[in-house]
Amino acid sequence: MGKIHCGNTLGRAHGTQLVWFGTVPRMSLSTHLRQTLLDQFQSGHWRAGDRLPTERELSDQHGVSRTTVRKALLELKLQGLIEQTVGSGTYVSERAGDHLGRRVAQDSSRYTSPAELMEARLAMEPAIIDMAIRNANAADLQRMDRCCDEAERATTLEAFEHWDAELHQAIADAAHNSFVANVFELMKTVRAQGDWGQLKKKSVTPERRLAYQAEHREIVEALRDRDAARAREHTLAHLLHVRQNLLGY
Ligand SMILES: [Zn+2]
Numbered sequence: 237m238g239k240i241h242c243g244n245t246l247g248r249a250h251g252t253q254l255v256w257f258g259t260v261p262r263m264s265l266s267t268h269l270r271q272t273l274l275d276q277f278q279s280g281h282w283r284a285g286d287r288l289p290t291e292r293e294l295s296d297q298h299g300v301s302r303t304t305v306r307k308a309l310l311e312l313k314l315q316g317l318i319e320q321t322v323g324s325g326t327y328v329s330e331r332a333g334d335h336l337g338r339r340v341a342q343d344s345s346r347y348t349s350p351a352e353l354m355e356a357r358l359a360m361e362p363a364i365i366d367m368a369i370r371n372a373n374a375a376d377l378q379r380m381d382r383c384c385d386e387a388e389r390a391t392t393l394e395a396f397e398h399w400d401a402e403l404h405q406a407i408a409d410a411a412h413n414s415f416v417a418n419v420f421e422l423m424k425t426v427r428a429q430g431d432w433g434q435l436k437k438k439s440v441t442p443e444r445r446l447a448y449q450a451e452h453r454e455i456v457e458a459l460r461d462r463d464a465a466r467a468r469e470h471t472l473a474h475l476l477h478v479r480q481n482l483l484g485y
Contacts, residue, residue, distance in 0.1 A: 265300050266307035272298065273312060277332060288318065288326040348426045350435050354479045357423065361404065361475060365459075365468045367411035372459060376410035380456045388449050396445060397436055401427045403452055407459065439481040451477065 276282055289297065294305045309326060312318045317332045368376075383403035390396040401424050408420035426432065440448075451474040458467035479485065 265304045266311065269294075269298055269300055269304060269308040270311050273308065274317075277317065277328065282328050284328050284330045284332050286328045288328065290325065348429075350432045351483055353423065353426050353432065354475070354483060357404075358472070358475050358479070360419065360423075361407070362468045362471045364408055364411050364416055365471060366464050367413060367416065368407055368459060369462050369464050369467065371412040372410035376406065377456070377460055379406045380410070380459070384449070384452050384456060387452065393437055393440055393445075394433075396440075397427070397433065400448065400452070403456075407455070410459070435482050444481055447477065448474070 273288075282288065288294070288309075291302050291305045291309070294300075294309075295302045298305070309318065309320070313320060317329055318326050319329045320326045380403060383399050383406050387396050387399035387403065390399055405420050405424055409417050411417070451470060454470045455467060455474060458470055
């Protein structure tokens with residue numbers, strides 16, 4: 237603290253700070269700062285309701301002019317990630333969590349390989365069966381039936397994959413736990429990405445599709461019977477079958 241950044245001095249002296257940065261484009265500095273702040277939001281460094289440092293502090297910390305800080309903050313404000321109140325400063329908005337959640341979802345779907353997704357599904361889908369059995373209501377079971385019906389009726393592989401994913405989501409939603417629902421929503425996003433779709437396209441033959449449909453029905457029937465052991469067994473068998481067809485092991 238106490239250090240006066242040159243950008244400030246020039247900014248005040250000339251009404252613009254750009255002189256100081258020479259050939260570095262103005263946008264890249266504010267975009268870079270915005271990215272740094274986003275990373276800090278995402279890493280949990282700041283949470284909803286936290287007060288951000290002042291413009292001057294941010295300018296000192298990041299070695300950029302206050303105009304650059306203002307631009308970066310304006311972008312974050314337009315994205316709904318921060319709120320600024322006259323006199324009392326800048327705060328991480330309550331909505332930031334949702335926004336960042338979506339960003340995480342997008343990033344994850346971009347970087348998750350089908351093998352990683354398969355491994356995560358094998359760990360998580362059998363694990364939530366108890367919760368689904370405890371909390372599933374009639375509407376949940378109807379929704380699962382409908383997913384099976386639609387998957388069986390599907391005339392394209394894309395439509396089948398869609399209803400397949402919807403069924404697995406419906407089972408997760410039957411746990412009636414918002415955290416579980418969010419995690420599975422993310423899985424569905426990953427399933428919708430190119431790599432998974434391509435592999436699925438290559439791996440699903442008409443015979444395999446028929447087998448998946450039968451396996452789905454068995455899972456739903458076991459859930460309807462509130463038979464946890466059987467539902468877990470069928471879920472695991474189905475996922476191992478999908479993995480074998482998709483990844484060859
Ligand atoms: Zn399935």
